[in-house]
Amino acid sequence: MNPQVDKSVITTTVTLVAALVLLAVVLFMAAALVGVVDNVAPDDGSRKQSAVLERIKPVARVSFEQPKPVVAVQLSGKQVYDKVCAACHAAGTLGAPKTGDKAQWEPRFAQGLDTLVTHATNGIRAMPAKGGDPSLTEANIKDSIVYLLEETGIKAEAK
Secondary structure (H helix, E strand, O other): OOHHHHHHHHHHHHHHHHHHHHHHHHHHHHHHHHHHHHOOOOOOOHHHHHHHHHHOOOOOOOOOOOOOOOOOOOOOHHHHHHHHHHHHHOOOHHHOOOOOOHHHHHHHHHOOHHHHHHHHHHOEOOEOHHHHOOOOOHHHHHHHHHHHHHHHOOOOOOO
16 A cells, blocks of 8 residues: 555544544533523522612611720820920921920929920910820820920929
8 A cells, every 4th residue: 555545544544533523522511501591590689689779788887885985005105205296396396496405395394294284285385185196095195294304304203
């Protein structure tokens, strides 16, 4: 026989076998797909109803629960000063009396420690109430003022 004929017979046979295998795979996949489609539950409208409920739900809810009380964190005077006060008092920003400048602090301290605490708590001139940190307690503010005065060289007693 001719080698060219042998080659074409082999090629034809391989092609035919590959086509049959491909056809078998396609038929198997189609049968599997039919089996899956038969197992899908009929639509009872619940998905449509849940979609409608999701679409028309309120944006917010009113709650009548009492909020949990905030737990006050006890900070030292230095910690409060470093966290809040130093931003302005270290550099004298917006006319704030500088830490360490006794000439600026003595007239203020002459008004009394309670007056300084009141001014710091409620705010005065460019200083916001509680130095801009509403979480601070009056005790935190008093401790920070005592710390600031002692850093300036003024003896102030925290009671």
